[in-house]
Amino acid sequence: MAAAIxxxxxxxxRPSTYGSISRSRKRALVxxxxxxxxxxxxFLMPPIYMFITSLKTSQEISAATNPWWVFNPTLSNYVELxxxxxxxxxxxxxxxxxxxxxxxxxxxxxxxxxxxARMKFWGSATLxxxxxxxxxxxxTLLFIPLFKTFAFVYEYTxxxxxxxxxxxxxxxxxxxxxxxTWIMIGYFASIPKELDExxxxxxxxxxxxLTKIFIPVALPGIIAAMIFAFTVSWAQFLYPLAFxxxxxxxxxxxxxxxxxxxxxxxxxxxIMTGALLGAAPPLIIYAFLMDYYIAGxxxxxxxx
Amino acid sequence: MAQVTLRKVVKKYDxxxxxxxxDLDIADKEFVVLVGPSGCGKSTxxxxxxGLEEISDGDIAIGGTVVNDVPPKDRDIAMVFQNxxxxxxxxxxxxxxxxxxxxxxxxxxIKRRVENAARILDITELLARKPKQLSGGQRQRVAMGxxxxxxxxxxxxxxxxxxxxxxxxxxxxxxxxxxxxxxxTTTVYVTHDQVExxxxxxxxxxxxxxxxxxxxxxxxxxxxxxxxxxxxxxxSPAMNFIPCRLEENSGAxxxxxxxxxxxxxxxxxxxxxxHVGRDMLFGLRPEHMTERRPYANGQAQDFAVTVDVVEPMGxxxxxxxxxNGEEVSARVEPTSAVAAGExxxxxADLAHMHLIDPKTDxxx
Numbered sequence: 069m070a071a072a073i074x075x076x077x078x079x080x081x082r083p084s085t086y087g088s089i090s091r092s093r094k095r096a097l098v099x100x101x102x103x104x105x106x107x108x109x110x111f112l113m114p115p116i117y118m119f120i121t122s123l124k125t126s127q128e129i130s131a132a133t134n135p136w137w138v139f140n141p142t143l144s145n146y147v148e149l150x151x152x153x154x155x156x157x158x159x160x161x162x163x164x165x166x167x168x169x170x171x172x173x174x175x176x177x178x179x180x181x182x183x184x185a186r187m188k189f190w191g192s193a194t195l196x197x198x199x200x201x202x203x204x205x206x207x208t209l210l211f212i213p214l215f216k217t218f219a220f221v222y223e224y225t226x227x228x229x230x231x232x233x234x235x236x237x238x239x240x241x242x243x244x245x246x247x248x249t250w251i252m253i254g255y256f257a258s259i260p261k262e263l264d265e266x267x268x269x270x271x272x273x274x275x276x277x278l279t280k281i282f283i284p285v286a287l288p289g290i291i292a293a294m295i296f297a298f299t300v301s302w303a304q305f306l307y308p309l310a311f312x313x314x315x316x317x318x319x320x321x322x323x324x325x326x327x328x329x330x331x332x333x334x335x336x337x338x339i340m341t342g343a344l345l346g347a348a349p350p351l352i353i354y355a356f357l358m359d360y361y362i363a364g365x366x367x368x369x370x371x372x
Numbered sequence: 373m374a375q376v377t378l379r380k381v382v383k384k385y386d387x388x389x390x391x392x393x394x395d396l397d398i399a400d401k402e403f404v405v406l407v408g409p410s411g412c413g414k415s416t417x418x419x420x421x422x423g424l425e426e427i428s429d430g431d432i433a434i435g436g437t438v439v440n441d442v443p444p445k446d447r448d449i450a451m452v453f454q455n456x457x458x459x460x461x462x463x464x465x466x467x468x469x470x471x472x473x474x475x476x477x478x479x480x481x482i483k484r485r486v487e488n489a490a491r492i493l494d495i496t497e498l499l500a501r502k503p504k505q506l507s508g509g510q511r512q513r514v515a516m517g518x519x520x521x522x523x524x525x526x527x528x529x530x531x532x533x534x535x536x537x538x539x540x541x542x543x544x545x546x547x548x549x550x551x552x553x554x555x556x557t558t559t560v561y562v563t564h565d566q567v568e569x570x571x572x573x574x575x576x577x578x579x580x581x582x583x584x585x586x587x588x589x590x591x592x593x594x595x596x597x598x599x600x601x602x603x604x605x606x607x608s609p610a611m612n613f614i615p616c617r618l619e620e621n622s623g624a625x626x627x628x629x630x631x632x633x634x635x636x637x638x639x640x641x642x643x644x645x646x647h648v649g650r651d652m653l654f655g656l657r658p659e660h661m662t663e664r665r666p667y668a669n670g671q672a673q674d675f676a677v678t679v680d681v682v683e684p685m686g687x688x689x690x691x692x693x694x695x696n697g698e699e700v701s702a703r704v705e706p707t708s709a710v711a712a713g714e715x716x717x718x719x720a721d722l723a724h725m726h727l728i729d730p731k732t733d734x735x736x
Contacts, residue, residue, distance in 0.1 A: 262457035265424050270471035270522075271445035280470075284461040 115344070122146070122341040129336050145341040155342060157316055158323030161233045162302060163349070165319060168237050169301040170294050173244040178290065180245075181252030182278050186264060196253055203246035211310045214239065218311070233317045236308055240301045247300075248293040255289030256282060291357050299350050320346045374435045374448075374525035374558045375400050376421060381430035383416050383582075390416045392582040393430065403552050403559045407569035408579035408605070415530055417579070418562045422451050422528050435525055450519035451528040454535060456511040458503040458518075465499040468517045482521075489520040492554055493547075509540045516548070520555060527552075529561040533568065545571055566606050570594070578602050595724070600653065600733040603726055609658050609690065612700045613728065616654040618647050627654050627727075630696035634673045637722050644727055647736060655726035655735070658690065661702035664719040672719040679716050691716065 121129060123141045133139060149155045183189075184196045218229040229235045259282065267277045283290065308322045315327060324342040328335045376398040383391040391413040398404045406414040419425040421432055423444035431438050439447050450471075458467050465486055472482045490496040493513045503511055512532060519527055532548070533541045549572055552559055563569055569576045570590040578585040578593065578601070586593060586602045597603035603611045616627040625636040625644055634654075636644065664674055677700075681692040684706060691702045691710065702718055710716050726735050 260455060260457065262453040262455055263459065265422075266451070266453060266457040266459075266518075267470075268424070269422060269444045269449065269451050270518075271474040272470075276474065281459055285459070287461075 115347070118340045118344045121336060122344055124337055126335070126337055145337040146345075149338055149341050149345065154315060154323065154327055158318055158320045159346075161318065161323075162320040162346070165233065165236050165240065166298050166301040166349075169240040169244060170297045172237065172241050173248050173297040174290070174294060176241065177245050177249040177252055177293065178283065179278065180249045181256055182274075182282055184249070185253045185256035187274070196250075199246050199253075200250045202242075203250065207243060207306055210242075211306060214307075215310065230311055231313050231317055233308075233312055233319065235311055236301075236304075236319070239307050239311070240304060243304070244297040244300050248297055251293045251296070252286070252289060255286045259285055295353060295357060298353060302346075302350055375433075376526055376558060376560065377431075377433040378417070378421075379431040379433075381417070381420060381432060382428045383413070383420060383425060384428040389582055391420070394579075394582075394584050396577060396584065396587065398558060398560065400558055401556045403549075403561065403572060403574045404577060405561045405563060405569040405573035405575075406577045406579055407563055407566055408585075410564055412579040413582040414562045414564075414579045418528055418530055418560055421526070421560060422449055423447050448525040449528055450522045450524040450526075451530065452512075452515045452519050452532045454531040456503070456515045456535075458511055458514055460503050462502070463499065464495065464501055464503070464506070464514050464517075467503070467514055468499075468521050471518070471522050485521045485523070486517075489517045492520060492551060493517050508536050509544055512536065512544055513547070516551060520551070523557075525558065527557050527559040527561075529559065529563075531563055532561075533563070533565075541568075548572060567608065570606065576606075578605060580605075596735075597726065598735055600655070600728045600735070603655050603728070603735060607657055609701050611655050611657045611726075612661070612698070614654045614656075614695050614698045614700060615730075616652055616696070618644060618650055618652050618727075620645075620648045627652075629654060632675045632677070632695050634675065634720060634722065636725070637671045640725075640727075644736065647727070647729065651730065652736075653728040653730050655728055656720055656722075657724060658701040658703045660721040660724040661700070661718055662721070663704045663708050664717055667719065667721060669721070669723045671723040672721050674717060674719050676715055676717045679710055679712055679714055682710060682712055 117136075120136060120138055122145050123138045123143070125140065125142055125144065128138075128140060180199070184192050184199070215230070218235070222228055222230070229238075263281060263285070264277050267281050272280060303321065304319070305321045308319045312318055312322065315323070318326060320342070324339055324346070328339045328342065376396075378394055378396040380393045380395060381391060382389065382393050394413075394417065396404075406417060408414050416425060420427050421434070423439065423442065427440050431440060433439060434447055434449070459470065462470065468486045468489060469482045472485065477485075486499070487496070490499055493516060495510065495513050495517060498506060498510060498514070503514070506514065512535075515532070529548070533544050536544060545568055548561075552572075561568075561572060570593075573590055575587060576590055576593055577587045580601050585605075586598045588596075593602055593606045597606065600613065604613065614629045616629040619626045619628055623641070624638065625641050625648065627634050627636055664672075677691075677693040677695065679691050679693050680699075683690040683692070686706065688703050689706050689708060689710075691704055693700055693702070693716075704710070704716075704718075708716075728735050
């Protein structure tokens with residue numbers, strides 16, 4: 069009897085699933101796709117427009133034709149930019165600064181996070197909160213005091229910090245180190261305590277525990293922090309605008325607007341091309357490290 | 373030679389005393405189990421031996437040297453953790469050899485030792501795998517392997533089986549015992565499971581509230597507990613404690629528990645005499661309350677109870693009933709046909725009884 073019931077239940081004559089989970093799941097999926105497509109269009113519009121504009125000549129840009137269509141595609145914008153020494157200098161400056169800043173940030177924030185997460189010392193909890201609080205101070209509040217400080221340094225030591233691209237190597241970490249340290253504290257805190265205890269008993273020093281256990285285990289978090297630091301320094305606009313002025317010292321975002329906007333003449337074709345090429349490195353890095361980045365983000369989401 | 377000696381060891385966290393001055397001598401090659409309820413200080417004690425916790429007061433010596441200020445890596449110990457603590461990014465081989473590589477032991481020697489340990493633990497075919505590809509039991513073996521390859525003076529186990537399911541736990545328990553019989557290293561093992569403690573230990577240390585209640589061989593603790601805590605902690609189901617009044621009738625002692633009254637063996641008269649007329653606790657394990665049958669020692673006393681609950685376990689049946697307001701359990705043969713509400717004649721084997729002074733909680 070029981071077997072017979074089981075058979076009819078599992079049989080093909082199963083009643084359709086009105087109001088069942090699969091139905092509500094389907095509806096949820098439809099809405100998910102609807103909004104995903106909506107947001108994809110919304111966010112992809114600017115880069116697509118940039119791309120379209122970058123293929124046009126100045127005449128076509130200013131002509132009253134359909135702005136979403138290229139009638140006479142040309143690569144002249146690309147050729148001009150990539151053969152101009154200025155643009156390549158901006159690109160090089162940006163690249164060197166970003167790479168060095170990422171390196172400095174990692175060298176500071178990984179050991180700092182390890183110390184704050186694991187070596188319980190007097191005031192470590194307060195210090196960890198303090199690190200995060202410094203991140204909350206907006207850079208717009210800081211550039212004038214920093215300017216004053218640089219003037220002060222020049223007055224007393226004769227070292228000219230203003231209008232040198234390498235000074236950005238000192239300033240950018242003030243933005244990246246606090247946040248990266250904060251991410252890494254959370255990530256390191258999610259590593260079970262027994263792991264470092266096992267390492268200590270195995271004979272590892274603090275430094276070896278960090279390099280041989282913590283860094284490999286927390287690699288997704290470290291990569292997430294690196295991507296963050298890279299993006300911040302690559303896209304930084306205010307500080308380079310304030311602290312560098314000569315064209316050979318400029319970074320990409322500032323360089324594009326200072327050299328391609330001449331008075332009230334906007335060289336839109338080249339501006340769009342420059343911005344598009346400038347957006348490429350972060351995009352490539354994201355694409356390659358996306359899986360790690362997501363793993364890092366979710367780890368941060370579940371653990372303080 | 374690696375004895376472990378604890379002298380008046382104290383651990384203080386701010387204002388709370390986790391361990392309140394314990395003395396313990398662990399002999400070379402001995403397997404000692406620290407057992408007790410959570411928060412009794414057993415894990416703290418182990419971590420102090422490992423050097424993961426500082427000692428607030430007292431001395432710990434390993435192999436005759438006081439190690440109070442010696443860092444863990446120089447204490448020549450190995451530890452197995454409850455959650456295995458395997459390095460997730462390393463293979464089993466790398467996990468096991470990590471300590472040796474840090475010590476810069478020669479490659480051939482590392483290989484020899486890892487392979488030897490892998491053979492002992494039967495994990496040779498797992499050496500190339502990563503921890504996440506292993507089951508719980510295999511991870512525990514690797515954790516033990518990591519300890520074995522270091523060939524330490526002392527093994528420390530911190531509740532190593534608590535994360536495993538019941539069946540695997542029994543299997544690994546036997547495994548650990550086998551390993552100890554092979555490598556003969558002094559071992560300190562912490563668990564809250566008294567069955568694990570009894571089955572593994574040469575000597576069991578029962579701890580409670582940061583103090584040692586009793587140290588002894590498993591059977592000694594079972595048969596001759598010194599305190600009510602030990603009597604109740606060791607053995608499952610736990611020992612029955614029934615409030616009783618000790619009465620004297622023309623030289624013979626009787627324990628009166630409500631309507632049940634049991635004449636105590638004559639051999640105990642001397643021991644219990646001082647407590648006549650006082651309210652005491654009568655302690656007897658369920659396995660010493662059975663259906664009536666001929667007892668060789670002649671110290672069984674008959675009584676009868678009304679059964680409240682019957683729990684057939686297969687190899688035995690547990691009966692629950694009340695004596696003097698206290699819930700009491702008894703173990704009878706599974707063939708005993710008894711139902712709840714029936715009156716069951718039982719016999720108490722008083723050779724195994726204990727009398728506890730409720731004021732001091734000590735067994736008299």
